[in-house]
Amino acid sequence: MKIGTDGFPGKAVVLLGALAVLTGCGGGGSSSESSPSDFDAPVEPVNIGGDGDIFDPERLLDVEITMSASNWRTLKAEARTLAETSRECLPEFEYTELPATVTIDGDTMGNVNVRKKGFIGSLSPDLPSLKLDFNDLQEGRTYQNVSRMTLNNNRQDPSNVRQCLAYDRFRDIGIAAPLCNYAQVTVNGEDLGVFAHVEPIRKPFLRRTFGDDSGNLYEAQQADFGNYLIRRFETKTNEDANNRSDLQAVADAMALDDEAMMDVLPQLLDVDEFIRFWAMETLLGAWDSASGNANNFYLYHSPDDGLFHFIPWGADTAFRGTHPLKPGSAPLYRNFRLAERLYGMPEYRQQYLDALEDLLANHWDEEAMQLEIERVMVLTGTTEADVESVESFLLGTGMPGDDGYERSQREVLLSAIAGNEPEEAVTLLEDTQPDCSEPATTNLTASVSAVSGTDSGVFSFTLPDGRQVSASLTFAAFEVDSLVYSVDTELAPAVHSLLLIGVDAAQGFKPYVLQVFIEDTDYIPGTHKLHGFATNALLFEVDESVPGDVVSLALGATGTITLNSVGSGANAGDVDMDIDMTMEYLPGTE
Numbered sequence: 001m002k003i004g005t006d007g008f009p010g011k012a013v014v015l016l017g018a019l020a021v022l023t024g025c026g027g028g029g030s031s032s033e034s035s036p037s038d039f040d041a042p043v044e045p046v047n048i049g050g051d052g053d054i055f056d057p058e059r060l061l062d063v064e065i066t067m068s069a070s071n072w073r074t075l076k077a078e079a080r081t082l083a084e085t086s087r088e089c090l091p092e093f094e095y096t097e098l099p100a101t102v103t104i105d106g107d108t109m110g111n112v113n114v115r116k117k118g119f120i121g122s123l124s125p126d127l128p129s130l131k132l133d134f135n136d137l138q139e140g141r142t143y144q145n146v147s148r149m150t151l152n153n154n155r156q157d158p159s160n161v162r163q164c165l166a167y168d169r170f171r172d173i174g175i176a177a178p179l180c181n182y183a184q185v186t187v188n189g190e191d192l193g194v195f196a197h198v199e200p201i202r203k204p205f206l207r208r209t210f211g212d213d214s215g216n217l218y219e220a221q222q223a224d225f226g227n228y229l230i231r232r233f234e235t236k237t238n239e240d241a242n243n244r245s246d247l248q249a250v251a252d253a254m255a256l257d258d259e260a261m262m263d264v265l266p267q268l269l270d271v272d273e274f275i276r277f278w279a280m281e282t283l284l285g286a287w288d289s290a291s292g293n294a295n296n297f298y299l300y301h302s303p304d305d306g307l308f309h310f311i312p313w314g315a316d317t318a319f320r321g322t323h324p325l326k327p328g329s330a331p332l333y334r335n336f337r338l339a340e341r342l343y344g345m346p347e348y349r350q351q352y353l354d355a356l357e358d359l360l361a362n363h364w365d366e367e368a369m370q371l372e373i374e375r376v377m378v379l380t381g382t383t384e385a386d387v388e389s390v391e392s393f394l395l396g397t398g399m400p401g402d403d404g405y406e407r408s409q410r411e412v413l414l415s416a417i418a419g420n421e422p423e424e425a426v427t428l429l430e431d432t433q434p435d436c437s438e439p440a441t442t443n444l445t446a447s448v449s450a451v452s453g454t455d456s457g458v459f460s461f462t463l464p465d466g467r468q469v470s471a472s473l474t475f476a477a478f479e480v481d482s483l484v485y486s487v488d489t490e491l492a493p494a495v496h497s498l499l500l501i502g503v504d505a506a507q508g509f510k511p512y513v514l515q516v517f518i519e520d521t522d523y524i525p526g527t528h529k530l531h532g533f534a535t536n537a538l539l540f541e542v543d544e545s546v547p548g549d550v551v552s553l554a555l556g557a558t559g560t561i562t563l564n565s566v567g568s569g570a571n572a573g574d575v576d577m578d579i580d581m582t583m584e585y586l587p588g589t590e
Helices: 010-017 069-077 162-172 203-210 245-254 258-267 271-284 337-343 346-362 366-380 384-395 409-417
Strands: 060-066 098-104 107-117 129-133 148-152 180-187 190-198 216-220 233-235 297-301 308-312 441-451 454-462 468-472 483-488 495-504 510-519 526-529 536-542 550-566 575-585
Touching (some): 060 190, 069 098, 162 271, 162 308, 180 366, 271 346, 337 346, 441 550, 454 495, 536 575
Antiparallel strands (some): 216 233, 216 297, 454 468, 495 510, 510 536, 550 575
16 A cells, blocks of 8 residues: 555556546526516515625625525536546536525525536535526526526635636736636535636626627537537527537638638637637646637637637636646647647747737736735635645746745746747547447446555456456555555545556456545545546556556446545555446447
């Protein structure tokens, strides 16, 4: 048994890198006013709470939600599976809207629809992100002139500052970005902590930022400009009338040679604005973004100028820099087809680098951001330990030669602009016909334990070709630590990682790896269902001929992890565990 306390161990990070096939939101509503009968008083006033500013940055909203215990259990349990989010054709999925009573800063509303939100990275079985709809069950009702609220659980941001601070930076340079502040959230009397309250990207946002809400709005989750990749953009407005030909026009332009593309593309998309958007994503070190991960952004086709505009979203991975799933792609992200094409043309590459220098000189004020971080800490009760990684990103840590030395983002980018950093790796989504066939599956069982440095047990499964595998930790323990424990405190709740290394004697002691993740609230004796990426497992085959020495085989779909016992403190990695789950093999696995 080997224990680490400062994040995933080295090999675990390599295994996470194999998840480049994976990726961690929106809402809106009508602003129409109801016309109650002259004889029947409205159930509640049309606009609750008066004309206050619900996005006042100085406010910490007090949001109290009350719903039946059974509905709360239903809401928390709902989630996409880790396996299905890796499929080339995502299954249809909708969260259930459940009625609740909501009180915000003392103003109470009944019949509010509440549902869970999140794609994969923010999903939690105990601390769910939430969407509130005041208008759905009582037409025309708003709270301080908004019909919906989006409450992000900050699961990937214990600092509580990344999202609001990032959106402020985009707005500062004229990019349309959501408003943002904070809320203290309780459900049925249970304090869930501080959530980011983010403006939904819906028609009210479009009216505020573009002056018109009649254009086509798309949300991107692992989407890009290609004949097949554009299918991944989710239509959010004009669902019935929009034939998506505007997206196809951009994809067609991207298929041209560079000169022809740049004759056409500025007629479809605000290229200059995109370059500043891309530069700001780079400056923020936002790896799970458009240029970093082909993810977490909106496109709006504005009727005002007839052009597409990019809108940032899902900024909880800003102020990080290093890409955990695509190592080597930082700091000048271009894991997005438009960014990569423009970077390959000297004129536009220089425009991008000039934009970075301009942002650093005129819009990147570390002292002002430090003061904002301190203000948020006081407002929300966030600890110094929780903001340490953000401050290190902004200001750097230590001196060259010191243990833990880290350059500031300004130093890193100035070095990259000068050409003094290693060439960034680029990973683009493949633009191929998606495979929508049902994936191959296997039942995986395990019974393992680690006690006082002694690792033992076995995990068993069937390969797609029918071979049975029985991977023994007991045999592997003669050569390596066969159960490696670590905890990632950069997530909230923290996530415990159990890296199981086993060898199959029937295959000449061939090694396999099972990486189990368990959210902190689940790291107690009992049986826990798989849930998104928070509590789940990944299966790998060891192959020293490939980069990282492992090949991804399968992801957890359904099933349970039973913790018979767990240690605590210095012995937190002592565990007795049984697993019974269905795993889906990744496309191309033989």
